[in-house]
Amino acid sequence: MTSTTRQSPAQTVLVPRSRRVSRFLLLVAALIAAVVASTWLAVSIGAVPVALPQAWGIVADRVIPGVVPQTWTPVQEQIVWEFRLPRALLALLVGAGLSVVGAVLQALVRNPLADPFLLGVSSGASFGAVLVLILGASALGGLSLSAAAFAGSLLALVLVYMMAQRSGRLTPSRLVLSGVALAYLFQAAYSFVLQLAQSGRAAQQVLFWLMGSLGGARWHVLPLPAVVLAAGVAYLLLQHRPLNALAAGEETAVSLGVNVNRFRLSLFVLTSLLVGVMVATSGAIAFVGLIVPHAARLLVGADHRRVLPVTALLGAVFLQLVDIAARTVNAPQELALSIVTALFGVPFFLWLLRRRSVDRAVSVQ
Numbered sequence: 001m002t003s004t005t006r007q008s009p010a011q012t013v014l015v016p017r018s019r020r021v022s023r024f025l026l027l028v029a030a031l032i033a034a035v036v037a038s039t040w041l042a043v044s045i046g047a048v049p050v051a052l053p054q055a056w057g058i059v060a061d062r063v064i065p066g067v068v069p070q071t072w073t074p075v076q077e078q079i080v081w082e083f084r085l086p087r088a089l090l091a092l093l094v095g096a097g098l099s100v101v102g103a104v105l106q107a108l109v110r111n112p113l114a115d116p117f118l119l120g121v122s123s124g125a126s127f128g129a130v131l132v133l134i135l136g137a138s139a140l141g142g143l144s145l146s147a148a149a150f151a152g153s154l155l156a157l158v159l160v161y162m163m164a165q166r167s168g169r170l171t172p173s174r175l176v177l178s179g180v181a182l183a184y185l186f187q188a189a190y191s192f193v194l195q196l197a198q199s200g201r202a203a204q205q206v207l208f209w210l211m212g213s214l215g216g217a218r219w220h221v222l223p224l225p226a227v228v229l230a231a232g233v234a235y236l237l238l239q240h241r242p243l244n245a246l247a248a249g250e251e252t253a254v255s256l257g258v259n260v261n262r263f264r265l266s267l268f269v270l271t272s273l274l275v276g277v278m279v280a281t282s283g284a285i286a287f288v289g290l291i292v293p294h295a296a297r298l299l300v301g302a303d304h305r306r307v308l309p310v311t312a313l314l315g316a317v318f319l320q321l322v323d324i325a326a327r328t329v330n331a332p333q334e335l336a337l338s339i340v341t342a343l344f345g346v347p348f349f350l351w352l353l354r355r356r357s358v359d360r361a362v363s364v365q
Helices: 009-044 052-063 074-109 121-135 145-163 172-195 200-210 223-238 240-248 250-255 260-282 288-300 304-328 337-354 356-362
Strands: none
Touching: 009 052, 009 074, 009 288, 009 304, 052 074, 074 223, 074 240, 074 260, 074 288, 074 304, 121 145, 121 172, 121 200, 121 260, 145 172, 145 260, 172 200, 223 240, 223 260, 223 304, 240 250, 240 260, 240 304, 250 260, 288 304, 288 337, 304 337
């Protein structure tokens, strides 16, 4: 008679969990490698060609002088170190920031269509930034560009949230329509401000920047978005349990002891800060916060402890590749980033609308 060995419940649970952890760590490692590879590619491609080994050598020599023999010209070194590398790093930061905001907004309002651009948050931030760029800091009481963009994004998010409620509850269809309406309102407002600009060329440059551009990336621009992104993601990871509960529904969150109103307020402030800082450095880039969080959930599920880091890394790689395409497709002219992201975002948005789950969400009264 053959004997059978029965596994304890702990063993049957721990084995699959360890495999999930291993797959998650492997995925994170692969995404980090993709971040490094896309950055390396970004600093090599441009009007002045720089071979991949030369680009790596320039960066390594700047970090540790004399570590590699010099095979590049001073012009190539200036282009890579002063222009392309800061731009590549800013693309990583902005892509990660907008993607994380999209993931949080989708959990906050329980709507798969939520996105900082579609909800008007990016347009609100753009309005605040344009006021400072065209009228000067004195127009908003001395606020800096990032502070004005933060104020505009917070105002837009609060207005959308207030307009989307019906009988004290969020209505998905009202949320999307309110966001679209406010986006048009803020766009009309900053278009009016642009018409007041005394220099038509300056207004044209600001308008191009508003559609998304990383052309102004320099080393001194990077610290603020880097610090805000790191602090924001760290806070969200610490709050992954209440974020999961909120995504499951307000009743579930309350039953688990989450102070929903206070937690929502903290998320409003954090997402507005992230959007404001990112828009102040790169303009309003559409659809990044819509596409990337859904791709992350397809890979790792709905637990925000895994969704947030994967979303940040995927968003960084995605915008990095978008920026490379924007610089090279119509070279030497540069495309606005929103033009490229719209090529992916619009079909993805239409696909989401056709899904039965979204149709049911939008039909909620």
